[in-house]
Amino acid sequence: MRVAVLLLLGLLAAEGRRNRCFFNRAKEHCVCYNLSEETIGSIIQCLPANVVEFQGGDVEKYIAFPIRDLTPSIIETLDSLVIKKIIIGNVLVPEILLARVLRFFSYTHVQELAFESCVFQGTGDWSDMDGQSLPIVSLSFYNVTSAPLTGREQAFSSLSRWLETLQELAVTSSRVTSLPCAIGRLFRALLSLNLAQNSLSDGSLALAFCQGAFPRLQELILHHNNLSSYRSVCEGVGLLPELRHLDLSHNKLVADPSSSCQWPASLRRFNLSNAGLAEVPTPLPPGLEVLDMSHNQLRAVDTSLSSLKKLFLNQNLLQAIPSIRNYPVLDTLHLDNNSISELPREEVKLLGRLQDVAVADNPFSCSCSAARGLQVLAATGHLGQGWPGDYRCQSPAEYQGWQVAQVPVSVLRCHLGAVVAPLCVILALLGVAGAVCLVRTRPCRRA
Numbered sequence: 521m522r523v524a525v526l527l528l529l530g531l532l533a534a535e536g537r538r539n540r541c542f543f544n545r546a547k548e549h550c551v552c553y554n555l556s557e558e559t560i561g562s563i564i565q566c567l568p569a570n571v572v573e574f575q576g577g578d579v580e581k582y583i584a585f586p587i588r589d590l591t592p593s594i595i596e597t598l599d600s601l602v603i604k605k606i607i608i609g610n611v612l613v614p615e616i617l618l619a620r621v622l623r624f625f626s627y628t629h630v631q632e633l634a635f636e637s638c639v640f641q642g643t644g645d646w647s648d649m650d651g652q653s654l655p656i657v658s659l660s661f662y663n664v665t666s667a668p669l670t671g672r673e674q675a676f677s678s679l680s681r682w683l684e685t686l687q688e689l690a691v692t693s694s695r696v697t698s699l700p701c702a703i704g705r706l707f708r709a710l711l712s713l714n715l716a717q718n719s720l721s722d723g724s725l726a727l728a729f730c731q732g733a734f735p736r737l738q739e740l741i742l743h744h745n746n747l748s749s750y751r752s753v754c755e756g757v758g759l760l761p762e763l764r765h766l767d768l769s770h771n772k773l774v775a776d777p778s779s780s781c782q783w784p785a786s787l788r789r790f791n792l793s794n795a796g797l798a799e800v801p802t803p804l805p806p807g808l809e810v811l812d813m814s815h816n817q818l819r820a821v822d823t824s825l826s827s828l829k830k831l832f833l834n835q836n837l838l839q840a841i842p843s844i845r846n847y848p849v850l851d852t853l854h855l856d857n858n859s860i861s862e863l864p865r866e867e868v869k870l871l872g873r874l875q876d877v878a879v880a881d882n883p884f885s886c887s888c889s890a891a892r893g894l895q896v897l898a899a900t901g902h903l904g905q906g907w908p909g910d911y912r913c914q915s916p917a918e919y920q921g922w923q924v925a926q927v928p929v930s931v932l933r934c935h936l937g938a939v940v941a942p943l944c945v946i947l948a949l950l951g952v953a954g955a956v957c958l959v960r961t962r963p964c965r966r967a
């Protein structure tokens with residue numbers, strides 16, 4: 521058992537210091553720091569945990585460790601473990617060792633494997649994994665360094681039996697600049713790929729998402745990369761037939777006005793937040809249900825999307841709200857932090873039918889009808905966080921700095937014109953009647 525666990529996890533030693541595992545029963549989470557051969561026994565207390573985390577240590581010394589085949593009783597023990605997720609952090613991982621121990625995961629029920637701040641050393645011989653499947657469906661790497669993947673496609677094909685069942689892969693904050701086409705073709709069942717905070721540029725996408733790569737991919741996260749051409753991105757992901765969610769936020773995108781690229785028709789959720797956009801890029805994927813274009817420099821939005829349910833436009837330079845009629849099934853609209861001074865009356869009615877509206881931190885004009893429009897909208901209860909404190913008047917001078925909610929908007933004040941005109945008529949008629957009375961004194965008195 522001792523040896524098996526050691527091999528399995530490729531553990532980890534820090535020159536005979538105090539080493540311990542800490543089990544948090546409530547969270548079913550166990551963390552081991554600087555585990556070494558001498559204190560490997562303390563891992564016993566992690567056995568009831570769902571998540572086991574190894575932080576620190578020096579794995580290198582196990583490179584030459586003799587690795588024998590497992591006995592039936594060890595296999596039985598591995599099979600009885602409840603561990604679902606293993607996190608390995610802050611270690612140097614010789615790839616040779618990883619390649620040798622990975623197949624032992626096939627006896628466990630570990631579904632998630634995560635490496636954080638690790639350095640993978642050298643290149644492994646993965647042939648032990650030929651034809652081997654593993655229960656791991658989610659694999660992630662955060663802030664890791666390894667030898668470049670290019671040129672190692674052949675070696676990784678030994679992992680294909682496993683990789684073709686993997687569902688989630690994340691390689692984040694790891695200075696990735698490209699992904700060889702052949703690698704993507706191994707991931708035949710992958711649903712979600714997160715490549716956030718890397719250095720992918722426009723050209724690398726078409727290469728990574730070549731014909732046959734990631735054929736089932738539904739979610740692609742690319743925020744904080746080095747992407748710049750909206751059209752190149754569109755062309756780069758054009759061969760992903762099942763893509764539903766694309767996150768391009770935190771890139772500096774330039775919208776090419778004459779772009780004619782076709783997005784995958786399956787796209788439903790599109791994140792263009794913080795993408796440096798001065799105008800709405802075209803074309804947008806036609807079947808979108810969620811569109812986030814917050815934190816840009818948009819001055820106007822006049823697209824129309826018939827399936828759109830959620831539209832985020834907060835933190836832009838809009839002076840008017842987009843026409844709600846262009847989005848017949850919209851339920852959420854965020855417009856905080858723009859330059860909107862007034863909500864047109866007919867739009868207020870439509871806005872009132874949405875479930876979640878937010879217009880805080882705009883420079884409102886508090887003319888009577890404008891303030892009243894907002895108050896009516898607030899009364900529907902659908903105005904999100906921020907009401908009343910973050911809805912303030914910018915004009916007229918007498919209400920500047922007031923909360924919109926405090927502006928008096930009685931019918932008499934707002935519709936003075938509407939009320940006064942009939943009043944004048946009535947008074948005038950009375951006046952005429954009075955005059956008539958004075959002239960024809962007798963009939964009047966009789967009446």
Ligand SMILES: *[C@@H]1O[C@H](CO)[C@@H](O)[C@H](O)[C@H]1NC(C)=O
Nearest residue numbers: 534537538539540553554576
């Ligand atoms: C693990 O080792 C590192 C340095 O090697 C040390 O800074 C840290 O305190 C150790 N952690 C524990 C829990 O002993």
Ligand SMILES: *[C@@H]1O[C@H](CO)[C@@H](O)[C@H](O)[C@H]1NC(C)=O
Nearest residue numbers: 610636637638639663664665
């Ligand atoms: C990234 O990993 C390196 C070790 O490879 C570590 O020194 C550094 O602190 C890590 N950075 C972050 C942000 O975790």
Ligand SMILES: *[C@@H]1O[C@H](CO)[C@@H](O)[C@H](O)[C@H]1NC(C)=O
Nearest residue numbers: 697719720721722723746748
């Ligand atoms: C970003 O991409 C451009 C080309 O599109 C390239 O010249 C530049 O070096 C890249 N920057 C980084 C940090 O990768």
Ligand SMILES: *[C@@H]1O[C@H](CO)[C@@H](O)[C@H](O)[C@H]1NC(C)=O
Nearest residue numbers: 743769770791793810812832
């Ligand atoms: C879009 O991305 C930003 C930043 O990466 C994030 O804060 C936001 O929640 C995302 N929007 C949606 C609708 O998921």
Ligand SMILES: *[C@@H]1O[C@H](CO)[C@@H](O)[C@H](O)[C@H]1NC(C)=O
Nearest residue numbers: 834835856857880881906910
């Ligand atoms: C509006 O912008 C200000 C300053 O840029 C920021 O402090 C505030 O949090 C933003 N409000 C919203 C609702 O985004």
